Amino acid sequence: MEFKWLDDFMSLMELGNFSAAAKARHVTQSAFSRRIQALELWVGVPLFDRTSYPITLTEHGKKFVPYVENLLEMIKVTKEDFSQASLxxxxxxxxxxxxxxxxxxxxxxxxxxxxxxxxxxxxxxxxxxxxxxxxxxxxxxxxxxxxxxxxxxxxxxxxxxxxxxxxxxxxEKIIPVASPELLESIPQGGSYPYLAYSEHTFLFNVVAPLTEQMQLPLEQVFETTLSESLIKMAVSGMGIAWAPLHAIESELEQGTLVQAFPERSELAIPLxxxxxxxxxxxxxxxxxxxxxxxxxxxxxxxxx
The missing domain is CATH 3.40.190.10 (Periplasmic binding protein-like II)
Structure with a gap:
């Protein structure tokens, strides 16, 4: 059970309408409906009579109200205490x-x-x-x-x-970089070892569409969730990586990394x-x- 389901329950009880309650809870109506269903599944009984308008509580729902109120009050007090402590x-x-x-x-x-x-x-x-x-x-x-x-x-x-x-x-810009030694070692027409972001990272969703669209000669050899890891691998000459400029300023200044494909400005991603x-x-x-x-x-x- 998730605590946010309790606030969902109170919102739907007070407003009597899935659309209005979903808006009040800052979620889509479909997501809100799924959360109410999940709460009912967890409790084991139907809490709302969906055949009436406005939507009303079932007898089980009415009995559930004081439990929810007590739990929400405990959560509120706990959150306030520790929120102030964190300051x-x-x-x-x-x-x-x-x-x-x-x-x-x-x-x-x-x-x-x-x-x-x-x-x-x-x-x-x-x-x-x-x-x-x-x-x-x-x-x-x-x-x-x-x-x-x-x-x-x-x-x-x-x-x-x-x-x-x-x-x-x-x-910011995300640019393709590699060690100068690696770029010099790749024969003309050869493929480049590619250091990639893991699929569940947001930078994967930024970089992957570009590399696929441009059909670059890349052969993935490594993936990670961390930009820092890709940068260190690139400095070591292990492949080409797309890295944020703010994270590679010193490497560019020292020449341990250089921009790959510098003639192709479309490969730099403004972000x-x-x-x-x-x-x-x-x-x-x-x-x-x-x-x-x-x-x-x-x-x-x-x-x-």
Missing amino acids: KTDNSVRIVCLHSFAVNLMPRLFREAGVLLDGLNLALNPSVQGIDNHFQALLDNSNDILLAYNTKGMRPSFLLEDQVERRLVLK DIVCYRAKGATRPAVEQFWQGIGEVVAQSASNN
Whole structure:
């Protein structure tokens, strides 16, 4: 049983309509209906009389109400207690982002922001697992800031998009790179060893359509979920990888990686990095971070 099913139950009981309840719960009607059915299956009895309009509770449903109310109250109190504990201090800003952002991008942003972020305790969680859960965490005040690529699979659903606000952090590109030694060793007309993202990663969905469409002479030899792993493999001369520019700046400067197929600009994929917060987030620390990042972005744009 999932706790969100209890809120679904209360919403449908109060509104008496699947469509209205689904909208209130920020999910599609079909997904909401499946969740109510799953709850009834877990309880073992029908909770709603679907033959009436508005939809009403069955006798079993009426008996179930006080149990749900007690459980939701316990969950609320527990969440509030631990949400406040996670803040530690009023100057804490809780940030969720990809691992590559935490390793390569965030230190640079914090350095460039300088005094704009003075006094803040930045709590960084490098894990994006289930993007909808992270957007919901913003709305529930369990997290303050979410950094993500502005691409399909990492944007808020249409049911949540009007409850969060977005700010550009960096105009990014994903480019094909390899060690110069590897590129020199491939004979003309030969195939290139290819270092790929695993299928269940969002960057796979960004890169794979391009490599398939362009029909490049690539032979996959490795796959992983981490950009950092692909980059290290590429530096070692093991193959060509598509990597975010923010993650390979030093390798490009040092010449341990070079752009593959530099004459083919269409193989570079533009992909902006953005940050989100809940609309109406009023904590001064979150506002200071939001405005600070905005000034960093504006300054960077004026210098380019």
